[in-house]
Amino acid sequence: xxxxxxxxxxxxxxxxxxxxxxxxxxxxxxxxxxxxxxxxxxxxxxxxxxxxxxxxxxxxxxxxxxxxxxxxxxxxxxxxxxxxxxxxxxxxxxxxxxxxxxxxxxxxxxxxxxxxxxxxxxxxxxxxxxxxxxxxxxxxxxxxxxxxxxxxxxxxxxxxxxxxxxxxxxxxxxxxxxxxxxxxxxxxxxxxxxxxxxxxxxxxxxxxxxxxxxxxxxxxxxxxxxxxxxxxxxxxxxxxxxxxxxxxxxxxxx
Ligand code: NAD
Numbered sequence: 001x002x003x004x005x006x007x008x009x010x011x012x013x014x015x016x017x018x019x020x021x022x023x024x025x026x027x028x029x030x031x032x033x034x035x036x037x038x039x040x041x042x043x044x045x046x047x048x049x050x051x052x053x054x055x056x057x058x059x060x061x062x063x064x065x066x067x068x069x070x071x072x073x074x075x076x077x078x079x080x081x082x083x084x085x086x087x088x089x090x091x092x093x094x095x096x097x098x099x100x101x102x103x104x105x106x107x108x109x110x111x112x113x114x115x116x117x118x119x120x121x122x123x124x125x126x127x128x129x130x131x132x133x134x135x136x137x138x139x140x141x142x143x144x145x146x147x148x149x150x151x152x153x154x155x156x157x158x159x160x161x162x163x164x165x166x167x168x169x170x171x172x173x174x175x176x177x178x179x180x181x182x183x184x185x186x187x188x189x190x191x192x193x194x195x196x197x198x199x200x201x202x203x204x205x206x207x208x209x210x211x212x213x214x215x216x217x218x219x220x221x222x223x224x225x226x227x228x229x230x231x232x233x234x235x236x237x238x239x240x241x242x243x244x245x246x247x248x249x250x251x252x253x254x
Contacts, residue, residue, distance in 0.1 A: 010240045011247060014197075015254045017221055017238065021195035024101040026092050027212060031200020031226060033110055035086040035245045038079065042202055056176035059168060060136070066157035066166070073169045074151075076130055077144050080110055088199065088244040089116035094252035096122050103189040107201060107208050109171045124185045126178065126208050128171035133158070137165025144169070178207060190215040197223045199244050203230040212236075 018024065030040035051072070058065040093116040095101040104113050104123050109130040113123045133142040140162045147158040147167065158167040172178060190196065196215035203209040203224075212232055216222040222236045225247050233239045240247050 007240070007242050007246070010238065010242070013238055014223060014225075014240060014247065015251065017195055017223060018095075018100070018251055019254055021100065021221070023193055024095060024195045024197060025189050025193040025215065025220075026095070026101055026104045027196060027198045027201065028092075028104060028106045028108060028113070029199070029201025029203075029205075030108060031202075032088060032106070032244060033083075033086070033108055033112055034200070035088060035243070036083050036110075036112060038083060038110055040200070042204075053174045056173040059173060060166065063157060066168075067155060069168070069173075070151055070157050073130065073133075073144065074148060080131065083110070083112070085112045085116035086245055088248045089113055089118075091248040091250075091252050093117035098252065100252075102192065103185075105186045105189060105208075105211060107205065124182050124189060126172070126182055126186060128169075128179065130169050130171050132170050133167050134170045135160035135163060135165045135167050138163040142167050183207070186211050187214065190220075191218050193218075193220045195223065196220045197225065198230075198232075198236075199225050199248075201226065201230070202228075203232045 034040050054065050054069050059069055089112050092101065092104055092113065096104065096118050104118055106113060106123060106125055107127050109127055111129055111131045114120050133144060133147065134140065138160060140160055151158055159165065160167050190211045191214065193215045196212055198212050212222055213235060216235050223238045224230055224233060224236045225240045225242065225244055227241065227243065
């Protein structure tokens, strides 16, 4: 593992790794979006320091839990509507557009990679997406805006317009199974990567944090960019302790 105190030197090293790579995979966590103003998960003042997670089983069995979940969804939707992708999201989108990066594997649910121009089929969402909802019984897609007036008028958690099943924001809740399609796609992309760049993840949430290890053990160069140390730093070829926007600035031009 190499950790440089000097950001200029570490950016130079990252530039070399990027220039040598044929198939880059970016792996992003909540830290990717803090520069857009969305708090991360674990830092002081972050989302979970003020709210207890709603478990999937509670959502399915308790009307009160569903009501609270939907109130939180609309709080988050309002926050996301007032948010823009940041410079890091745009650098990544350019790396995908020019064919240097094959995929973005993200733990984020904010849809900001897609809004920055990364094609949806290149974004592998491990924890789902908070910008729409699906029926837990039949899978039908529901727009949050379509459901909002009735929820706000009646306080009743939405049900599917087709089958009457429970409708839930399309995120993976605590206690809910990981989505098999994105997990398989992330596995495949990690094995095919020759450079795997982690951006803004504490790397403590599994199974997501298994993908950097998978890529590294399959021969990819592993780079970790984070404000603070992570448990996988010792496995990495290069660790950059800095702000993502500053570290990635101009990387797609090199
Ligand atoms: P985390 O909060 O555990 O870790 C984020 C890491 O990023 C921290 O170590 C922090 O120091 C670092 N960081 C924050 N801003 C940074 C910056 N500008 N530059 C460099 N590093 C920065 O997040 P996680 O590992 O993604 O796990 C949390 C879970 O919470 C994820 O599964 C995700 O689904 C969910 N989440 C998503 C969002 C979102 O969609 N934007 C926001 C909060 C939480």
